[in-house]
Amino acid sequence: MSDFTIPKFRLPGFVAALGQKLPQWPHGLALIAGLNAALKLKLLPESELTALEDKRFRVQVLDTGGTAHFTYRGGLFRPVFRPEHEPDLAFAANLSAYLQLLSRQEDPDTLFFKRELEITGDTELGLIVKNMLDAVEWPALPKFLLLSR
């Protein structure tokens, strides 16, 4: 196991200013591809997935200026290119907070208490997503993501 930990950091303001001017779909598609890969590996529980049907999500990385809009329909996560309504559920955080979450280095409630993770919209849907990700047993993640001190 590695001793590497992800520090809390915030990218300089100009990164976000620049990021907002770039096309928003490449990182969005990467996120969606990742989610669909998790689906394919049957990592996400069926019972919770039904609650996601037709819901619209927004994941915003504040300090890169990146935003991904997507939905879950017919067993797949799909990008939403021109969102017309407010999403059902929206996450907003700096890149370091997302990395700490995904690597299970920090607890989502901790980040929320410290105001480093913002969740708005349908709170119950947010809880379903949070608990769904917590319940995933990541089998094939590269070693550097399975951090332990």
Add this chain to the structure above:
Amino acid sequence: MSSLPDLVCPAGSLPALKAAVDNGADAVYLGYKNDTNARNFAGLNFDAKTMSEGIRYAHAKGREVLMAINTFAQAGRVADWQKAIDGAVDQGVDAIILADIGLLDYARQRHPQQRLHLSVQGSATSYEAINFCQREFGIQRTVLPRVLTLAQVEHVIKNTSVEIEVFGFGSLCVMNEGRCWLSSYACGESPNTVGACSPAKYVKWDKKPGAMETRLNGILIDRFGDDEPAGYPTLCKGRFEVQGETYYALEEPTSLNVLSILPEIIKIGVRAIKVEGRQRSPTYVTQVTRSLRAALDALKDGGERYHVKPAWQAELAKVSEGSQATLGAYSRPWR
């Protein structure tokens, strides 16, 4: 010296259970994905399959699994709770944690060999109440509500042969376990009835310029500035205007942390120390279990030179609600 108390850790999911076991919990506690337990949140808890896998994992490493069926059976649906008890016995859990007297009686009659614990939700704070449950239902352990001072806990221990479990770390609520209806006051649902305090469907986080508003079923319960720490969206942790002043009128968002009085807790004969937080992630379980395990192990050899290591304290402080901690009622100077 007295032997070390068991470290009892929360498991809201299979990864959390494994995290607890791998980081030194002596026992884990868990519940089904329904309203038979007091952490009935969307997406949380175990179905029959993950539960048997979890029990297998814990038992293979010599740890215990305690099943919380700690809500009160609702009229017309008592069979659901009885079925949960039968299922827990079938799964081979080491103990069932119950609060409802009718269910304690059912478990005692139907499964006389099954070890039973009285839940904190059972609200037994006196040795008379505890001894009654021992006599009538054969309970072997009770979880004390977080309302007693250390001296009062000691007094209870001296007057009962039932094992005593106390809370050692975790989010504090208004500390009226089993008797709190504040959540029902706001949304018509509470831990005692549906297994959840302030259910998420009633919670709204409203982002305003420079502030975040928390609403519970439409009732404004708090407003945070951008740099202020947040807490759980419960009525007891809201800020209200009372006689012209706006403050935490009922309870501040805070976590219980007994690290500094751990030697005393062991000395008075507490049998198990419980960590709150089945709603938290595997990461929290890892962090808290690891710190408390290290602290307990430091007391293994009498612990005359025990001192709280800054690293344990820092790790626990980080995951605390409102990022602050308290000794709660244990050190309360008033009666």
